[in-house]
Amino acid sequence: xxxxxxxxxxxxxxxxxxxxxxxxxGGIKAVSGVSFDxxxxxxRAIIGPNGAGKTSLLNVINGFYxxxxxxxxxxxxxxxxxxxxEAALGGIARTFQNxxxxxxxxxxxxxxxxxxxxxxxxxxxxxxRVGPALAEEIEQRHRVEEIIDFLKIQHVRKIxxxxxxYGLQKRVELGRALAMEPDLLLPDEPMAGMNLEEKEDMCxxxxxxxxxYGTTIALIEHDMGVVMDLSERVLVLDHGIKIADGSPxxxxxxxAVIDAYLxxxx
Amino acid sequence: xxxxxxxxxxxxxLLMRNARAYAGRxxxxxxxxxxxxxxxxxxxxxxxxxxxxxxRELGLERDDKVAIVGSNRPRLYxxxxxxxxxxxxxxxxxxxxxxxxxxxxxxxAEVTIAVVEDQEQVDKLLxxxxxxxxxxxxxxxxxxxxxxxxxxxxxxxADVQKLGRDSLAADAQGLQRWEAAVAAGRGEDLAxxxxxxxxxxxxxxxxxxxxxxxxxxVNGNKFDSLGPDxxxxxxxxxxxxxxxxxxxxxxxxAGFCVNCPESPETVSEDRREIGTTYAFAPPRIYENLxxxxxxxxxxxxxxxxxxxxxxxxxxxxWGEKILNxxxxxxxxxxxxWLGERLVYGPLxxxxxxxxxxxxxxxxxxxxxxxxxxxxxxxxxxxxxxxxTEASVYITAQPDGEIYxxxxxxxxxxxxxxxxxxxxxxxxxxxxxxxYYKDPQKTAETKTRDGWVxxxxxxxxxxxxxxxxxIDRAKDVGRLNDGSLLAPKYIENKLKFYPNIREAVVYGxxxxxxxxMLNIDLTAVGNWAERNNIVYGxxxxxxxxxxxxxxxxxxxxxxxxxxxxxxxxxxARIRRFxxxxxxxxxxxxEVTRTQKVRRGFVAERYAPLITALYSGAREADISTEVTFxxxxxxxxxxxxxxxxxxxxxxxxxEKAA
Numbered sequence: 036x037x038x039x040x041x042x043x044x045x046x047x048x049x050x051x052x053x054x055x056x057x058x059x060x061g062g063i064k065a066v067s068g069v070s071f072d073x074x075x076x077x078x079r080a081i082i083g084p085n086g087a088g089k090t091s092l093l094n095v096i097n098g099f100y101x102x103x104x105x106x107x108x109x110x111x112x113x114x115x116x117x118x119x120x121e122a123a124l125g126g127i128a129r130t131f132q133n134x135x136x137x138x139x140x141x142x143x144x145x146x147x148x149x150x151x152x153x154x155x156x157x158x159x160x161x162x163x164r165v166g167p168a169l170a171e172e173i174e175q176r177h178r179v180e181e182i183i184d185f186l187k188i189q190h191v192r193k194i195x196x197x198x199x200x201y202g203l204q205k206r207v208e209l210g211r212a213l214a215m216e217p218d219l220l221l222p223d224e225p226m227a228g229m230n231l232e233e234k235e236d237m238c239x240x241x242x243x244x245x246x247x248y249g250t251t252i253a254l255i256e257h258d259m260g261v262v263m264d265l266s267e268r269v270l271v272l273d274h275g276i277k278i279a280d281g282s283p284x285x286x287x288x289x290x291a292v293i294d295a296y297l298x299x300x301x
Numbered sequence: 302x303x304x305x306x307x308x309x310x311x312x313x314x315l316l317m318r319n320a321r322a323y324a325g326r327x328x329x330x331x332x333x334x335x336x337x338x339x340x341x342x343x344x345x346x347x348x349x350x351x352x353x354x355x356x357r358e359l360g361l362e363r364d365d366k367v368a369i370v371g372s373n374r375p376r377l378y379x380x381x382x383x384x385x386x387x388x389x390x391x392x393x394x395x396x397x398x399x400x401x402x403x404x405x406x407x408x409x410a411e412v413t414i415a416v417v418e419d420q421e422q423v424d425k426l427l428x429x430x431x432x433x434x435x436x437x438x439x440x441x442x443x444x445x446x447x448x449x450x451x452x453x454x455x456x457x458x459a460d461v462q463k464l465g466r467d468s469l470a471a472d473a474q475g476l477q478r479w480e481a482a483v484a485a486g487r488g489e490d491l492a493x494x495x496x497x498x499x500x501x502x503x504x505x506x507x508x509x510x511x512x513x514x515x516x517x518x519v520n521g522n523k524f525d526s527l528g529p530d531x532x533x534x535x536x537x538x539x540x541x542x543x544x545x546x547x548x549x550x551x552x553x554x555a556g557f558c559v560n561c562p563e564s565p566e567t568v569s570e571d572r573r574e575i576g577t578t579y580a581f582a583p584p585r586i587y588e589n590l591x592x593x594x595x596x597x598x599x600x601x602x603x604x605x606x607x608x609x610x611x612x613x614x615x616x617x618x619w620g621e622k623i624l625n626x627x628x629x630x631x632x633x634x635x636x637x638w639l640g641e642r643l644v645y646g647p648l649x650x651x652x653x654x655x656x657x658x659x660x661x662x663x664x665x666x667x668x669x670x671x672x673x674x675x676x677x678x679x680x681x682x683x684x685x686x687x688x689t690e691a692s693v694y695i696t697a698q699p700d701g702e703i704y705x706x707x708x709x710x711x712x713x714x715x716x717x718x719x720x721x722x723x724x725x726x727x728x729x730x731x732x733x734x735x736y737y738k739d740p741q742k743t744a745e746t747k748t749r750d751g752w753v754x755x756x757x758x759x760x761x762x763x764x765x766x767x768x769x770x771i772d773r774a775k776d777v778g779r780l781n782d783g784s785l786l787a788p789k790y791i792e793n794k795l796k797f798y799p800n801i802r803e804a805v806v807y808g809x810x811x812x813x814x815x816x817m818l819n820i821d822l823t824a825v826g827n828w829a830e831r832n833n834i835v836y837g838x839x840x841x842x843x844x845x846x847x848x849x850x851x852x853x854x855x856x857x858x859x860x861x862x863x864x865x866x867x868x869x870x871x872a873r874i875r876r877f878x879x880x881x882x883x884x885x886x887x888x889x890e891v892t893r894t895q896k897v898r899r900g901f902v903a904e905r906y907a908p909l910i911t912a913l914y915s916g917a918r919e920a921d922i923s924t925e926v927t928f929x930x931x932x933x934x935x936x937x938x939x940x941x942x943x944x945x946x947x948x949x950x951x952x953x954e955k956a957a
Contacts, residue, residue, distance in 0.1 A: 180334035185445065190566030192335065235930075243446055 049108075050075045050219060050251050051096065056105035058091055058275075065091035066102070066275045073219065078245050079253040080262040080283075083272035084295055089255045090132060092272065093221050096253070097129050098122035110218075124152060126218035130208045132227060132255075138197035142207045145196055146182060149214030150175045182210045185247070186240060202233035209240060213248070220244065222254045226261050238265055259296065263287065271295070310488035311511045313349075313386035315553040317483065320346035323529055323556045329375040332563035332571055340375065342556070348462065352376075353383035354479055355465030359414065359438050359456070363388035366410045366494070370394045370403070370426075371418025373535035373561045376442045376458050378549060380416040385492060386483050392494045392506070393540040395893045396422065397886070399931050402504075404429040406496050410506055410737065411435055416458070419443035423455065430454070488512040494737055495542050497689050498892040506737030507542075507689045517692040517731035518550035520713040524697060525659055529556035531579040532656075536568045541894065542689040543663070547581045550692075572653035580660040584667035585895060587682070589823075590652055591671055592799040596827045612640035613677075620645075620677030625701060645678045654680055661685045661697070664894060666770070666789070668797030669705035676703065684708050686770060690746065690753055691715075692731030696768045707767035708759075717768060723758040724774040758787075776899065778809025784871020786814065788899065791872060794862060798855045799824040803884050803891070805902050806874070807910060813875040815913040817906065818852060819843075819883050825851075840881045840938055849943055852879060856945045864947075873947040876913050878920075880906070881938035887927040912942060 051073045058066040066088045073079045081089050094100045096107065098117040107114045109125065117125075128149075136145050153175065154161070160168035183189055186206050191199055196207050205225060212220055225241065226234045238261065244250050256262045262269055263283040271279040271286055273295040279286050286292055309315045319328065324343040331338050340348065361367065367384040369391050371377050381391040392410045394403055396418065403425060407415070413435050415426055419442065426439050440456045441447060447455070469475045492511040496504040521527070535548035552559045557579075562571040569590075572580075598609050619633040629637075649655045660675070663685040675682040681700070686708035687693035695717065698709035711717050715729040728751050735743040747753050758777050759770040771777070772787040780786055788806040795804035795816065802821035808814035820843050828851070829836060836842040860873040884890040884897060890905065891897050903910055905924060912920030923937040 177334065180336075184334055187564065189335070189563045190570070246449065247445060 048075045049073070050110065051253075052108040053092075053096070054106050054108065056092075056095060056102040056107065058088075058095055058100055058102045064275050066095065066272075068105070069272070069275070069277045070105075071270050071277065071280055073251060073253050074268075075251055076245075076249060077251060077268065078241065078266045079251075080266035080269045081253060081255045081272065082257065082259060082262055082269060085257065086274075087272040087295075088275040089257075089272055090223055091275075093129065093223055093253075093255055096122075096219075097127050097221060120152075123215060123217075126216075127221065128212040128215040128217035128219070129221035130205070130212050130223060130225060132223045134201070134204045134208050136196045136204060136208055136211070139195055141193050142188060142196055142199070142203075142210070143179065143183070143192045145207055146179045146210045146214050147175065149211035150179060152215060153178075179210075179214060182213050185213075185243070186210050202229050202236070205229070205233075205237065206240065209237075209244075213244065213250075216248075218251060220250050220252045222252065224255055224257055226256065226258060234261060241265060259287070310515055311385060311483070311486040311490065312382050312492065312515075312549070312553050313353075313483040313486060315515070316342070316346055316349060316382055317480075319553065319556050326529065326556070327558045328552070329378070329559050329561065330575070331375045331561040332567070332574075335563075337560075337574070345375075345379065348376075349379045349382045349386065350476075350479060351462040351465035351469070352379055352458065353386040353465065354468050354475065355461035355463070356383055356389070356414065357387055357479075358464045358468055359461065361387055361389050361414055364491075365389040365414070366392050366412045368392050368394055368407055368410070368412040368415040368417075369539055370398075370415060370422045371396050371442065371539070372565055373537075373539060373544070373548065374418060374442055375559075375561055377416060377418065377539060378535075378559065380440070380458075381493070381549065382553075384414075385486065386479065388482065388486060388490065390491050390494055392496070393538075393545070394496065395498070395538050395540045397538075397893065399887065399927070400425045400429050401931075404432055406504060406506075407433050407436065409503075410494060410496075414438045414440065416440045417442070420446040423447060423450070486511070488515065491734065493545060495540060495545065495689050498894060505739060505742060508734040508737055509542075509689075509692055509731075510734050513692045513731045513733065514546065514550045515554060516714070517694050517712075517729070518546055518554040520730070521546070521694055522551060522555045524694075524699070524713050525579075527551060527555045527557065527579060527659075531555065531557035531658075532560060532575055532577050533557065533579050533581075534560045534562060534568065534572045534575055534577045536562055536565070536572075537581070538893070542693055543581055543687070546693045547579075569653055573650070575653075576656035577653065578656050578658045580654070580657055582660070582662060583664040583895070584662050584671065585665070587662055587667060587675060588671050588796075588799070591674055592821065592824050594648065594652070595799065596824060599827070599831065609644055612636075612644040613674075615640050616645060616677040617673070620679060621673060624676055624679055624681065625703065641679070649678060649680065657681070659683065663687055663708075665896070666793045667705075668793070670797060672705045686768060688753075688755060690733045691727060691729055692733070694729065694731060695725075695727050695755070698767070702765070702767070704765060704767060707762055707765060707769050709767050711768075718752070719760055720754075722774065723760065723771075723777070725755045725757050725759045725768065725770070726752045727755065728752050780808055780814070780871060781810065781812050782871065786872045791816070791859065791863065791874070792897070794859045795855065800828070800851060801855060803897060805884075805897055805899055807899075807903065807913070808872060811914060814872050815910075816856065816874050816877040817902070817909065817913075818877060818879050820848060820852070820879060822883075839883065840936075843879045843881055844938070844941065846941075849879065849941065852877070853943050853945050860945065860947050874945060875947060876942055876944050878909060878913065878940050878942045880909075881922070881940060882924070882926065882936055885926070888925070909940060918942060 049072045053071050055068050055070050057068055083089050095102050098119050101116045156168045156171050196204055225237050245252055269283050269286045271292050278291040279289045309318045319342040325341050327339050328342040328345045329340045367389050369377050369380055384391045394406055423441050438454055440458050442458050444457050488511045491508055492514050493509050494506045496506050537544040548559050560575045562568045598606055615636045619629050619637045622629050657680055660682045683698040685697040686695045694712040696709040696711050717727045719725055732753055756774055757770050758772050758774040759768055762769050772789040776788055778786045786808045791806045792804040795801050800821055801818055803819035805817045856874050856877050863873050864870050886893050890902050908922055909920050919941045921939050925933050926936050927933050
């Protein structure tokens with residue numbers, strides 16, 4: 036299920052590079068002059084205290100915001116201003132800090148929605164559900180069932196996601212992102228609001244996604260502890276500025292990072 | 302049929318018979334990626350044969366032991382038959398055992414190959430592998446996450462089957478050799494070793510022969526007229542004798558189909574899709590389903606709720622009589638017919654029991670209310686009394702002779718007797734060969750002339766001729782004033798309330814009776830929601846004063862019912878408390894089959910017991926808890942103790 040577009044990039048190569056990016060909303064600088072890269076196949080973490088600009092940076096990566104300064108190089112090509120669905124077509128998927136699922140739809144339908152970009156038949160074909168459209172539906176459903184099996188959510192397949200506990204909703208959202216078969220997955224605070232057991236499950240799934248599908252993952256976290264076990268390299272932001280970048284151990288020992296975290300009541 | 306079992310006296314032989322007699326009929330189903338996959342008996346023979354030859358290629362020999370660890374999946378059942386075909390012995394192990402427990406069994410049973418479900422179990426086995434020099438291979442069914450593991454001692458089952466198929470293709474004599482190995486198996490050979498979790502001490506390996514299992518299963522089929530058309534859903538632990546008989550021995554002997562659920566969480570949905578005809582469950586499951594239904598009905602609209610309660614009352618009045626083919630007046634029949642259309646039918650469909658012909662409950666006493674509820678809906682729920690040492694069957698209720706408080710009559714071929722101290726003994730074709738490597742324990746349990754001590758106290762009811770079980774023989778005690786105390790009898794009365802999940806009663810050699818209770822989070826949590834009671838954790842809810850009030854009422858009701866029974870009147874509950882955590886198998890407080898280990902609980906919560914008998918209003922307790930991954934932590938709480946009225950007998954008499 037590895038995305039074919041990923042094959043021309045050797046593991047360890049830079050998948051995405053952010054070069055000197057700045058983003059401001061009016062007078063407020065959300066991100067200023069940040070540069071870093073994400074390598075193919077790694078689990079990269081972006082951490083920082085509340086309001087450090089993590090989500091803004093993520094929105095820049097997935098094309099929701101366009102930076103006023105700097106550029107983004109994705110799969111070796113500088114990227115022009117694009118819309119989020121173009122980023123999605125290019126192989127970038129994300130999950131949201133506050134779960135953004137279709138609450139009235141079942142878990143299955145939500146994940147099927149993630150396959151929309153992979154569907155070749157148009158709206159009317161799909162409405163008719165015959166011939167090639169039916170064959171396509173069956174094929175897509177098979178892919179979705181693999182994801183359901185992977186995330187162990189068989190038991191909620193036909194339940195409206197609005198009725199599910201939060202931890203499971205997060206898992207369904209991850210499933211929808213996976214359904215896009217992304218090259219780069221961007222989970223925004225995947226563990227936020229979870230209890231210890233749910234956090235451990237989610238960690239496990241993130242590691243499994245990385246190992247099984249070979250997906251490159253750049254996750255945003257606010258909780259340092261979670262990140263240390265998961266990622267190989269950690270980028271630390273504070274007030275929109277990069278204050279550290281390196282291995283979890285190195286970052287943890289960095290005085291600037293300690294100050295940034297201790298400076299806030301946490 | 303009668304002569305068949307004589308020839309086909311082992312499971313591999315039965316498989317070959319079924320592949321001829323029922324070749325195109327479904328033998329196994331497994332829901333995978335949302336779709337039911339089916340294997341016919343002929344296909345199962347092919348799968349098992351390939352697996353078996355593959356095992357031989359890995360070096361498995363006669364009398365070797367093969368551990369089976371995981372949930373109910375076709376390939377794990379096939380692994381049992383594949384091992385048996387070579388004369389090796391499967392040893393199913395509870396999948397939720399922690400690594401330490403597993404290490405003990407693997408070592409004690411001298412296991413050489415382990416067949417497990419997935420990465421979780423592989424990790425567990427690898428963590429103890431260096432202590433198990435005999436263990437040569439670990440085989441897994443679900444390859445996810447295992448791709449990058451060192452495969453020196455690790456194999457995917459599909460690869461082992463391929464090994465077997467290649468070997469059969471390359472060797473012209475291969476098939477014949479395998480069939481000869483199957484033919485060499487005899488009825489008196491060891492078929493399986495089932496480690497009983499036991500309420501005390503180390504687990505014991507119960508050795509059962511093919512004769513034990515095959516004859517018991519055939520007798521069981523005859524007792525309930527089970528044929529090749531039944532459908533069972535396999536969802537109980539593989540290591541439990543019940544599953545081994547109901548989902549392995551009986552399907553093999555009767556030729557019916559075993560359905561493996563998609564995941565442990567989807568069992569009820571899967572049961573609904575399959576429409577199971579023959580079911581087996583411990584009382585807990587029947588209770589949970591009713592609790593869940595009742596809770597949901599409380600949330601339903603007024604019209605639906607009223608309709609439900611009205612027709613449930615109709616069912617209580619007439620349902621059981623109709624099921625027992627008693628005389629029922631016409632208007633009763635009409636109302637029940639209407640209820641079936643409006644309430645019972647949809648409810649049974651929801652619960653997945655629309656097609657049920659026979660449902661058994663065993664393992665613990667079932668609440669009479671729960672029992673009657675199911676029967677009143679038209680579900681033929683019956684009670685059974687059995688043990689691992691008996692290959693399940695000791696007694697069961699024949700159709701038409703159903704009582705809420707008995708466990709039935711001896712099964713075909715079973716003799717029972719009650720010893721002077723009240724202990725029940727039995728003798729049957731299913732009597733186990735012995736405990737593995739423990740002749741002393743074997744001799745303690747099995748007399749020289751073949752009678753087996755059950756360890757349960759009971760008596761034959763003179764009215765019905767059925768056996769009644771009151772408690773474990775060793776647990777029946779006396780209060781200081783000489784009154785009889787059967788703790789389990791009282792615990793069961795308490796547990797019949799949906800709000801009480803578990804109860805532990807003390808009083809032997811004491812002045813009065815005390816109880817420690819666990820609330821049922823589903824029932825009490827829902828009640829709290831409806832009554833706007835806010836709680837942050839199980840512990841907080843358990844300690845809530847209004848929860849105490851509610852449970853105190855339940856305890857008083859139990860006291861009232863105890864007071865009505867002369868023999869039990871002295872054992873009314875004086876004080877109780879609600880525990881801050883659920884009793885858990887990982888902490889050793891209940892067995893893997895969810896039976897409370899009363900003595901161990903008493904030791905663990907000694908400060909609470911002291912407080913119960915000292916008259917204190919509250920007590921502090923700090924206990925170690927084990928998380929699912931084996932880590933430990935401490936849990937502390939201050940627990941309140943309540944006094945309850947014991948309802949003086951005199952007052953009752955006056956009122957009467």
